[in-house]
Amino acid sequence: MLVESPPEQRADAASAPPTRRAIRAVGLLLAVLIMVLVALASIAVGAKELSLGQVWHGLFQDSGTYGDVVVGERLSRTLLGLLAGAALGLSGGVLQALTRNPLADPGLLGINAGASAAVVTAITFFGVTSVGGYVWFAFFGAAAVGALVWFLGGSRGATPVRLALAGTALTAALYGYLQALMILDEAALDRMRFWTVGSLSAATDDTITQVLPFFAAGTVLALALARPLNAMAMGDDTAKALGADLNRTRALSMLAATVLCGAATAACGPIMFVGLMVPHVVRSFTGPDLRWILPYAAVLSPVLLLGADVLGRVVARPAELQVGIITAILGGPVFIFLVRRRRTAQL
Secondary structure: OOOOOOHHHHOOHHHOOHHHHHHHHHHHHHHHHHHHHHHHHHHHOOOOOOOHHHHHHHHHOOOOOHHHHHHHHHHHHHHHHHHHHHHHHHHHHHHHHHHOOOOOOOOOOOHHHHHHHHHHHHHHHHOOOOHHHHHHHHHHHHHHHHHHHHHHOOHHHOOHHHHHHHHHHHHHHHHHHHHHHHHHOHHHHHHHOOHHHOOOOOOOHHHHHHHHHHHHHHHHHHHHOHHHHHHHHOOHHHHHHOOOOHHHHHHHHHHHHHHHHHHHHHHHOOOOOHHHHHHHHHHHHHOOOHHHHHHHHHHHHHHHHHHHHHHHHHHOOOOOOOHHHHHHHHHHHHHHHHHHHHHHHHO
């Protein structure tokens, strides 16, 4: 059974010694460097082999050659991977703090499924084909399912186990609905089959432009919630004593997760486990302070997402595996390991 972390592990790390803060800062800079290197690999490596000269020419000169076109497509794909990865990592970190459950993420709590169901409904019944249209349906679906999970989990009396069970049940029901739509509508199936497994392959400059404002707004809101979420981690009574507005913090946290997850799902489709794995791993070396967890998650989640995307392009040459398949293959065993480790620790 999942339980809350002990109070001594949930304390705000504001009083951490300067040396520890300096190490965290250096580590964050190193994480940024790793993210840049993985982004460069995403541009240089793919299902279609290009020389470094072609990659360099495609980045800095625009002559319209085959290599330049491929590099341009990869650049858009990489930029979307950076944005979507950061969004998934931040939303996972916020939800883990909100539910006090280190194994929570947008996929496990049904938010991904809600956004997906809404987008597929828009495609099937309303003929929506643009990312700009997907975004609003994705937001509506994510918000509706997030509110329903919160209600079914007990609202203010929600526990991590109740939220996880409610999210799992709704996810199963919604994915059944998705499968039914795809079976009944062959035309919709052709449009949805790549989107529903999660992919960066359809990224364009227009896609990035349409979702960028939502990513930016959600990121700012999530980072601003780090301090009040730190207070809530010490218990509701303590948080109130510290001046935190519990209801407002919970509502804004759900809003931030919905905006970030909705935008990422609209642009890439449902991608599982990124929001679970990265914040959980980050917590192991930053401690419980969300002022460090969230920035680290925003930097390292794109590393995981782009790394999985590059792996999917390479292992199936000249075809490619969608990034959602790779993250699911990686995330399933990791999730089982994390659950077993927590159970062992509680024996």
